[in-house]
Amino acid sequence: MLNGSGKVRTAVLVSGGGTNLQAILNARGEIIRHAEISLVVSNRSKAYALERAKAAGIPATAISAKALGGREAFEQELQRILEIHKIELIVLAGFLAILSPDFTRRWDHRILNIHPALIPSFCGKDYYGLHVHEAALARGVKVTGATVHFVNEIPDGGEILLQKAVEVLPNDTPETLQRRVMEQAEWILLPQAVETVAAGMLADPS
Numbered sequence: 349m350l351n352g353s354g355k356v357r358t359a360v361l362v363s364g365g366g367t368n369l370q371a372i373l374n375a376r377g378e379i380i381r382h383a384e385i386s387l388v389v390s391n392r393s394k395a396y397a398l399e400r401a402k403a404a405g406i407p408a409t410a411i412s413a414k415a416l417g418g419r420e421a422f423e424q425e426l427q428r429i430l431e432i433h434k435i436e437l438i439v440l441a442g443f444l445a446i447l448s449p450d451f452t453r454r455w456d457h458r459i460l461n462i463h464p465a466l467i468p469s470f471c472g473k474d475y476y477g478l479h480v481h482e483a484a485l486a487r488g489v490k491v492t493g494a495t496v497h498f499v500n501e502i503p504d505g506g507e508i509l510l511q512k513a514v515e516v517l518p519n520d521t522p523e524t525l526q527r528r529v530m531e532q533a534e535w536i537l538l539p540q541a542v543e544t545v546a547a548g549m550l551a552d553p554s
């Protein structure tokens with residue numbers, strides 16, 4: 349367990365623009381001191397998050413479930429690459445695929461996810477990206493926010509680690525609300541959660 353480097357080798361899984369990945373990269377050496385971002389994996393080859401990883405000099409690759417013939421083959425290839433890079437912690441940062449119960453059990457309490465709402469509100473199947481903020485605006489909530497949680501076999505159902513509230517403004521659109529939730533919650537919570545979990549793993553490597 350752990351590689352003796354004093355840091356937890358961490359992989360970030362992405363699907364899109366990678367602003368949460370960028371927040372993690374920007375936090376290295378300041379908020380994040382006990383995790384080393386060793387690998388970025390995208391399930392979409394065109395994800396700009398891959399460009400962000402390459403610009404930071406971090407090994408980055410794309411794995412296509414479609415090209416490999418489905419989720420099982422995707423997860424086998426993902427596991428193979430994670431083992432090659434000796435990964436100990438996985439962070440889902442705008443990652444839009446649902447991982448199987450087998451995979452999440454294998455990585456129990458070793459996968460973090462950022463969700464752009466205050467779980468248990470506006471979460472679960474079909475609540476991702478802008479859909480989350482569309483639902484919050486449709487319901488008329490005055491406060492929303494973001495949640496970091498461990499990933500288990502239930503989509504957005506794992507143990508909650510951190511949450512941060514964000515005000516909904518009268519003229520918000522899904523896009524303006526998403527941006528505020530990213531800036532005021534997601535990009536703050538995720539680096540904090542990575543550091544807390546990594547430091548905890550080093551303190552208690554059980």
Ligand code: GRF
Pocket residue numbers: 362363364365366367368369397441442443462463464476477478526534
């Ligand atoms: C954001 O809405 C984030 O809340 C969700 O995925 C979207 C894109 O995130 N997790 P990113 O810019 O790719 O990190």
